[in-house]
Amino acid sequence: MAESTAPRRRGRRPAGEDTKGALLSAARAVFTEQGYDGATVRMIAARAQVDPAMVNHWFGGKESLFAAAVQMPITPEQILETVIPGPKDELGARIVRRFVSVWDETGGGPFVALMRSASSHDDAAAMLREFITHALFGRIARAIEADRPEFRAALVGSQVAGLGMMRYVIKVEPLASADHDTVVAAVAPTLQRYLTGDLGAG
């Protein structure tokens, strides 16, 4: 309403913003349809009707475009390279520590936005499902050659998402403001059992 009537490059938004927005929409559609592994830069660019070079120009590649599309402040690859190396029996601890480090830095606001999107839009939920199953926790479970990798990935996702809900969305004390060591000590054994422990019958 109060917007200037002067043309900005003649479109409403700068050309770069249009391209970025189109690529993000296309990415959500293609990652949802093809999965994280099946989606390619070429498919996403074609869907957005832009040159594939634009993906690298604006996002730096498929992994970063995925992170942007799922509203994550970090790519799955950046998480995996700090979480996978090290003793297998401290995997749970490394995951919790990385999770609170990444999201605490953003002040939690983007996590709230992520949960709002996931509970309001099917495509956002589908992206998050892909993130948990294939891009991140599923890859961790497969990297350690776990049995039932998808079930383990979903369980890890449940505790990590729930920790984020308590800490950033609902802000339940004293978990919301607990320091990293306290959170890691309490939650790491859960993730460790989900990844390498006994899940019982069923």
Added chain:
Amino acid sequence: MAESTAPRRRGRRPAGEDTKGALLSAARAVFTEQGYDGATVRMIAARAQVDPAMVNHWFGGKESLFAAAVQMPITPEQILETVIPGPKDELGARIVRRFVSVWDETGGGPFVALMRSASSHDDAAAMLREFITHALFGRIARAIEADRPEFRAALVGSQVAGLGMMRYVIKVEPLASADHDTVVAAVAPTLQRYLTGDLGAG
């Protein structure tokens, strides 16, 4: 702006709906300000400018009004009376089983609505915080005379909320369609440790 100047009973909705809506709004405000224990039927009725008898008429009492205000299909008391009795070392199993029973029956839709509200509205988040800390999980932790009851309640809340996210909101398989026994076997030990186990240093 578009509000009618006609008296209430001539409004667009039946008088009962107006009273119920006013009571739900008032309940959210009073429960948030006073906490679950501090809030009274009288306070809520006064805030809604209706007779206290209307609370019992429409909701059956404070507990049911709280459940309605926090969009839960069941009252904290109904949960507690089936979860608390029984062996202390099977408390985690009883909580998981009750959780999936209650929410599976609703088809999960109301849980999605709950998460959407909590991530979009501060008052809904505050109500859920009250639910976790005082109305339900905090009471369980105190009933078994646990140390650090609030921290334990928040941890239980994190796993239960996260399980709901995976099962009903993001729908990550195979957790989304796993049968109750499978979910209980996998998740109950987590809740059990959060309630009665070692939470580590910190």
